[in-house]
Amino acid sequence: MLGAGGREHALAWKLAQSPLCDKLWAAPGNPGIAQGATCVALDVTDHRAVVDFVSENAIDLVVIGPEAPLVDGLADSLRDAGIDTFGPSQKAAQLEGSKSFTKELCRRADIPTARYERCTSLEAAWGALKKFDAPFVLKADGLAAGKGVVIAETREDAQHALNEMFDGRFGSAGSEVVIEQFLTGEEASFFALTDGTAIVPIGTAQDHKRVGEGDTGPNTGGMGAYSPAPVLSAALQAQVMREIVEPTVRTMAAEGMPYSGVLYAGLMLTKDGPQLIEYNARFGDPECQVLMMRLESDLVELMQACAQGRLGEIAAPVLSDDFALTVVMAAEGYPDTPKKGGKIDLGDAEANGAKVFHAGTKLEGETLTSSGGRVLNVTARGGSATEAQAKAYAAVDAIDFADGFCRRDIGQREVRRERG
Numbered sequence: 001m002l003g004a005g006g007r008e009h010a011l012a013w014k015l016a017q018s019p020l021c022d023k024l025w026a027a028p029g030n031p032g033i034a035q036g037a038t039c040v041a042l043d044v045t046d047h048r049a050v051v052d053f054v055s056e057n058a059i060d061l062v063v064i065g066p067e068a069p070l071v072d073g074l075a076d077s078l079r080d081a082g083i084d085t086f087g088p089s090q091k092a093a094q095l096e097g098s099k100s101f102t103k104e105l106c107r108r109a110d111i112p113t114a115r116y117e118r119c120t121s122l123e124a125a126w127g128a129l130k131k132f133d134a135p136f137v138l139k140a141d142g143l144a145a146g147k148g149v150v151i152a153e154t155r156e157d158a159q160h161a162l163n164e165m166f167d168g169r170f171g172s173a174g175s176e177v178v179i180e181q182f183l184t185g186e187e188a189s190f191f192a193l194t195d196g197t198a199i200v201p202i203g204t205a206q207d208h209k210r211v212g213e214g215d216t217g218p219n220t221g222g223m224g225a226y227s228p229a230p231v232l233s234a235a236l237q238a239q240v241m242r243e244i245v246e247p248t249v250r251t252m253a254a255e256g257m258p259y260s261g262v263l264y265a266g267l268m269l270t271k272d273g274p275q276l277i278e279y280n281a282r283f284g285d286p287e288c289q290v291l292m293m294r295l296e297s298d299l300v301e302l303m304q305a306c307a308q309g310r311l312g313e314i315a316a317p318v319l320s321d322d323f324a325l326t327v328v329m330a331a332e333g334y335p336d337t338p339k340k341g342g343k344i345d346l347g348d349a350e351a352n353g354a355k356v357f358h359a360g361t362k363l364e365g366e367t368l369t370s371s372g373g374r375v376l377n378v379t380a381r382g383g384s385a386t387e388a389q390a391k392a393y394a395a396v397d398a399i400d401f402a403d404g405f406c407r408r409d410i411g412q413r414e415v416r417r418e419r420g
């Protein structure tokens with residue numbers, strides 16, 4: 001298993017529960033992952049080194065957690081060496097790696113998404129802006145660590161942002177920009193596993209992107225999430241499969257870029273039906289943590305079936321009817337300049353069945369300290385959102401992390417709905 005965050009801790013935790021898993025390696029892993037796996041230092045940009053390590057240790061399956069190695073073609077290097085790999089090829093990972101690739105695919109496959117213009121120069125972008133009204137949605141084409149999207153309220157702000165984008169604010173990710181129509185509605189995420197042919201849903205979730213309570217302040221990688229997202233009713237999920245996910249997988253296969261792995265669809269539920277905002281080529285972080293908390297199927301079996309093109313031959317994933325909710329504890333200063341090195345004492349946070357996934361932690365001797373922006377993902381299950389939320393915050397309150405903070409309103413929308 002490759003990766004070092006909370007998503008990878010959740011994956012490692014679930015993989016290790018499988019009777020099919022004799023030994024789990026993680027690279028680079030983290031102190032939480034190390035509880036159930038042997039962590040090794042491997043440079044994932046050095047494909048040869050990864051392939052050699054996997055071969056020398058006779059590893060049966062490689063699971064790639066984050067997007068960067070996927071977009072870098074690590075899955076191709078592993079497959080070329082005959083190694084079963086969970087994660088899409090470089091070409092298929094363009095669904096996350098290039099916004100314009102995905103928009104063009106939507107056009108070819110008639111998938112509902114916001115009207116858009118691709119712009120490869122500043123002049124063209126200023127021109128294209130005239131075809132849209134405020135608020136303006138501007139997206140740098142490539143991977144920009146979740147920071148490539150600007151929503152500008154005025155035309156002047158939009159022009160200013162375009163200047164910056166073409167001026168290299170996002171590096172090479174900004175050499176092409178997509179301008180989109182602004183969509184209104186509720187956002188939700190839908191996850192599916194596919195081997196390129198068979199497609200099976202593996203849950204829904206909603207996350208909280210803003211750093212502050214009441215969804216205020218700057219965007220982050222996600223301050224919390226819960227699953228399921230009841231707003232994605234069974235009927236809407238069927239519509240998402242039919243109108244968005246199935247045509248995507250079919251078209252990718254027909255065009256010689258079969259997609260295998262997990263497909264994460266970021267959706268806007270508009271009054272005209274679900275529209276695709278973006279695809280990710282991996283599980284969401286922290287959405288993965290809540291999905292794994294609910295998953296009752298064997299994750300090794302599912303991932304191996306994806307890797308081997310046998311997904312249609314095994315039972316579809318089963319998720320518990322429970323709610324799962326995760327609260328991100330971040331280091332003070334996140335998302336700008338998180339303070340590193342703060343001491344953490346987890347106390348008896350897991351006593352009531354909660355699970356603390358490590359996202360940015362480090363061991364200094366015996367002491368657990370923070371080493372990143374998002375530090376811990378405190379995750380709990382319950383029969384309702386209200387119960388899952390109460391358990392997660394009880395666990396948060398059992399943790400001593402003086403330099404950390406969290407939002408106190410994760411899942412509040414669902415809790416309010418449950419109150420009626």
Ligand code: AMP
Nearest residue numbers: 114137146149180181182183266277278
């Ligand atoms: P992305 O990085 O594509 O997930 O975009 C980040 C966030 O920007 C999304 O989660 C949405 O909240 C917002 N966003 C992106 N595209 C649109 C759009 N066309 N209309 C409204 N909001 C959008």
Ligand code: GLY
Nearest residue numbers: 221222284285286
């Ligand atoms: N939580 C959003 C993401 O993983 O992209």
